[in-house]
Amino acid sequence: MMIRTKRWTGAAAAVACLAGVVVLGMGNANQAPQLRLHGGSAWLASSKTGQLTLLDGASAEVAARVQVAPPGAPIRSAQLESTGYALNQWDGSVVRVDGATLKPSTSSWSADKIFPTPHALYALDSSRGLLTPTDLVTMTPLGAPHSLATKADQAVVDGGGRLWILDQHTGELVWFSQDSQGSRTNAGTHLTVTDGRPAVLDVARRKAELLDPETGTVVESVRADVRADDAAVVSGWSRGILISTRGLLMACEFTVSCRNPVALGSGKADLGAAVEVAGHAIVPDYSAGRAWVVNLETMRVVADRKLFDRPVRFELLARDGLVFYNDPDSDEAGVFDLNGNGRAVSKYNPVNPGSGINQVAVDGPGPGRQSPPPRPESGSPNAPVRGPGANELALVGAPMADIVFKPGNRGLVGDEFELGVVARSSIGLATAEWSFGDGTSATGLVARHSWKRPGEYQVSVATMLTVGLPAPVATATVVIEPADAPPRIAGFRVDPEAPRAGEPVLFGAEVTGRAPDRWEWTVQGQPVSSEPEFRHTFAAPGTYTVALAVTAGAVRVQESKQVVVAPAPPRVKCGDVLTASAVLTGDLVCPQNVAFRIAADNVTFDLGSHTVTTASPSNSSVGIQVAGAKNATIKNGSVTGFTTGIAMTDVNGVAIQKIRSKSFGHDSAGDIVGTRATNVKVTDSTTSGPTAFVFRDRSNVTFSKATFEQSAVSLCSDHSTCAVTGSSTVRIDRLVCARNEEDTDSGSSITIRDSALDIAELGHACDDVKLTTNQSTGGDITATNNLELVGNVMGDRQDDLVLDSPAVRTPGRLVIQDNMFSGFGVGLRIGEGTGTISGNVFSGNVDAGIWLDPSPGQLTFAGNTFTANGSLKRHGVPAEYRGGLIDPELGRQSVTLSDNHAVNNRGYGFRVATGVQDGGGNTSSGDLHACVGVSCAP
Structure with missing residues (x-):
């Protein structure tokens, strides 16, 4: 199976370069980007397409494009000999x-700086100060990480493959080789x-x-x-060294002196x-999008080349007498020589930059490779999308993104807001077009806007x-x-809403209009705080008046609230x-077999943010047991170490709020267990034991804003x-209605909505399974009677070396x-089932969009x-098994196809x-092969 492509999420890094390799992630580019390549070619970053582009220096043509990140992800390139490395600045x-071979492989770790050397690839995690040597090919750690006490502001690799790191502020210099390391204080800046x-x-x-x-x-020095x-x-x-500063280039020769500087461009x-390159210095001028060529013997400008029509911080690389330049954030790149003669190159089609994003698009033989077979014209990964409705293709149903306002979604005329759009799944966002509701618009994943008139x-x-x-x-x-x-003053915030004597209470308020110059809080008329929020502890029960007055200029307003404090x-x-x-x-550490029992109606057990645990759990130990009670509440704390965290029997209306539960051992009964437990509500709680929950014998439970942390199994059984x-997170290997594979007919149902799912096996022995508008990693989904998937976004789990293929099957109804x-x-993969598959999008799957198993x-x-x-050829997967909708055995005839569209499938x-049954209206456009068994219009 193919190695997974890593999930792309946000991170930050910058660019710096080493002699012999390009280094990514340095705080400022104080080193010349001297890239020594074999064959006069360079790997260049293309962030808009998420690709590494191999540019051949001799022909000034693109030799290959390899997908290394989602389009729009900021990437920077590094190279060692002919091998390229891409660092995704979003997720590290x-x-x-x-x-x-042009084959991409991903790291199992993340970093914000990388340093390829001839002996190892060093990965730096700046947040933890750890530098880890990794294998250049497998990218697996070669040993324990080095702990850095210094910041890695600048780094270079010397001719012997040693990595040198300088903390620019302290002058601390450290270096690493295969078998040694050293350091020096006050080395320089x-x-x-x-x-x-x-x-x-x-x-x-x-x-x-x-x-x-x-x-x-x-060993040598010179005054600069x-x-x-x-x-x-x-x-x-x-x-010696070359120094660019104040619009000047200085060349300082060790043991001699610095030569007269040469002025480049304007003084600014x-x-x-x-x-x-060959006794010449090529100096980038970012302010003018230009490069200057200076003869270092005469200190005269011999050529200059206008590279861009705008200011841009471009990359400048040298090899075999040629100079490569590249703007990672656009399609613009090129090659020129010491006379300024050269050629501009477009790394990708700027009109259709997303074309071929799932392909390794090879446009020429390139160094060390054989020419690829020619691509069919209609199947070209760069071919435009054609066919009926191709430009209107869109996912419907599932929410894909959220709008985030900073500092909030309420303000005044003229206030500037920062608006961002954030993906709600592992499928990222490439572009965004905004409409602000006032007739104006903008583009970009982040936009700034202010409104000129009041309104909603x-x-x-x-x-x-x-x-x-x-x-x-x-x-x-x-x-x-x-x-x-x-x-x-639009309202007060009181947490907890029903305070008790002796416990701290947090007060705040929602204030609209002009920002207050002054806040005045009082309790029973006595001043207590001048901050927007404050904490107060009531010593005795009773009814208290809490008042807030805010002042903005000459305007002062006041509101009050009655707070009832219980004993x-x-x-x-x-x-x-x-x-x-x-x-x-x-x-509390409780030695009892049952730490606490709730044995009456309307009891609230507040753990007060504390933990109940046991030092020696028995096979039947329970943290909190509720039996025969109604309307009980357990909240605000942790229950850990017991065989069963919370056990409920013959109860109705139990509420579990803000509880973290972790049961003990692989044979634990469960973090939350209910038997004949009805109307159970679990809110804003977390389970992290081997068994997250077990509900049996006509129980019913609703989890909202819950987190299930990588449990092995959870059970919902016996009707x-x-x-x-409610935005829950579910990481459970098996969420089923019967523990054993041979058990069936439980009569139970599982419904999941608006949540993030990572479930390997869902629904065994369940009568009904319904998934609606979730973000899911797939898995095997079954039901004995009714199986529904509506409006979900499903993307690969991407946490191991195997590409998953979600599968559904039911002897009953399938939607x-x-x-x-x-x-x-x-x-x-669709197995047994009778029903309708409609309005779905299958995109960028390695082998096929749908695979029909030979089932009734x-x-x-x-x-x-x-x-x-069908974007990649994999060993053991024949060509006839790749594409859009595939029946590998051509044996399932009880199928009807109508109004389906296949576009650019390989x-x-x-x-x-x-x-x-051919229902008509099916189309095929840009597919490597057309259609077998059904008619397709172009």
């Missing part, structure tokens, strides 16, 4: 692209490599020094005419690190997914008040039987109903409607879209048995 993932040896510049001492690669001691406040950029050359030019505006954003399809429009409302609107509950101890409400006042909703399946081996049941496929499936559009 690294992709290695083999120069001979800038670091580079000169003729394979490390060199430093100390701006304060105005001195550049060449270092011994073995010991770090100074730099000022302490210079924003100097330093690189190395064969005789933003110069970058120079690159040396509906903001909408139309996004394009990284798989190349438009997502449903996301909307949100912003309230704009007049600029001179007086402050208004402090009695203290409890291990083994207590609770017949009245109680609060835990400290952590029970279990529902999960698969308005879902999206992307990034799997097969988007969806009448299936109708209507209005589905299959795009860019295999068949549809390959089904000749006996299927």
